[in-house]
Amino acid sequence: MRFAVLFSTALALLTAIEGNAALKSQAVQLRDGTVYFIQPPSLGEVVTTYNGTGVWGATYYFTIGLPENAGEPLQKLTINQHEGVDYIRFDLEDTVAFEGTRKDKGQKLKLKDVSSDRKTKTVSLTFDPPVSPGRIITVALEPKQNPIVSGVYLFGVKAFPVGKKVHGQFLGYGRLQFYSPSIDSFFWR
Template sequence: MRFGVLFSTALAWAIAFEGYVTLKSQAIQLQNGTVYFAQPPRLVEAATTYQDTYVWGATYYFTISLPENAGEPLQKITINQREGVDYIRFDREDTYAFEGTRRKRGQKLKLKDVTSDRKSRTLSLTFEPPVSPGKNITIALKPVQNPMVGGVYLFGVTAYPAGEKSYGQFLGFGRLQFYSPSIDSLRWHPWW
């Protein structure tokens, strides 16, 4: 009798857990049609190739992990400059994305649209086709130039699942630090 009760309890837990996993891996859709990720992506890293102010030719990398159990593919990313003295403008034509990380690059991803809104300091990227769950992707942004004023610059990253009416889930802040060169380093620089 005791073995039967233990077996029934274990079976009930297994069924409940299996149901939880199944629900967890499906997208969440509200009655009004709004689609959410079941498990949102995660901002893994933000980095820049050059940390000096005024520099031309830098690239800013934002790496995002889309979990297997996201429930929906990734359709769109917005990157919003939330903090920093200077407004950093990006060359939309040179913006690109790829699978993997900045140090271990994979296949290039096709971007359907790259738009910017100066007023809100937001850059939006739409993937075509949407990125399947279970991948790490990196977005590479080319600023016109690094900011003129050093300090911490924060970029809020938001991810949107595929769908006509999708809810953007905030992934966190990418933090980039820029440094103003000292007078001594300018004085001894070879091009002065």
Template sequence: MRFALILSMALTFLGAVEILGTKVTPAVQLRDGKVYFKQPPRLLRAVTTFKNVNVWGATYYFTIKLPPNAGEPLQKVNINQHEGLDRVNFDLDDSFAFIGNLSNRGKKLSLDVTSDRKLKTVSLKFNPPVSPGETVTIALKPTRNPGTEGIYLFGVTAFPPGDNPHGQFLGFGRFHFYGDGFGLRSYPLSVNK
């Protein structure tokens, strides 16, 4: 009985420490130094501004929520094209990220963006990392939408800081591109009289 009480107290202490009224949840770190999120981020939404094939000027948005009890900030996100008949190439210099979502944009974040064309992966490193409890939206601008219609899947993986971070797969951003004028974003027209 005494062992159970001591174990319960130790788990309570290790699970959450209260500092100045704020609950801090430590990350999980294994003996080999690999760092994990205690509570992983979530991919909330993936949308594109244009759904038509071959369209120039589209933006692909990926919104990620880092829970308050993540245990670590969000350092890096990899976005990898898994499905789709055409390779989608991105203009890395036009990529950006901000705190919040599309309807509530906050502070723009500083990013280092790299690409591995062979692996069809874009890596976005936040400088400084995104704090637990924040929502962040990443905007990737393709050089153009794919030329072949169909479903394109982009896998999203999040990483905490550290020399040996574990990537947490968050899910797929799913985009359906259409031909023949379907999926074009409509804008109100004004008529000059």
């Protein structure tokens, strides 16, 4: 309850002083030191290059928009497989991040750490240096292979600002649909 009051008070204060440009560049920091984005990033397009089951060589793209008034740079992203029958493993060494979208690739971003936790089905990426506000970035993950079981696979994406004690902002779910080839595709017509 106390957290809710503190957080709503901080948001009300920020709304009241929205016209002050100097204060817009600062992040929300609670009394306990926890840092929040003023305006959180947003999850954009999430797509795969191949949506057939069992396919090798696919890439999954996650596009994130970091608004000008975020208040803090983006330090870390986590991508958690929330739904889907098969656990999708990734070639972490091949993970890349860049400015722009998959169709309009810009400058490559340096990743300090890319790791995976099989138990929680989560991939974590740490940017070095952190991504400054006002940019669109895309993360490209390469699965070892697409899932064998067809269906919908949901990936929850969280963004973390810079700081020692930060609040991860849930950006939403990226949805990928994988299809089994039909028997007709194996025969000439």
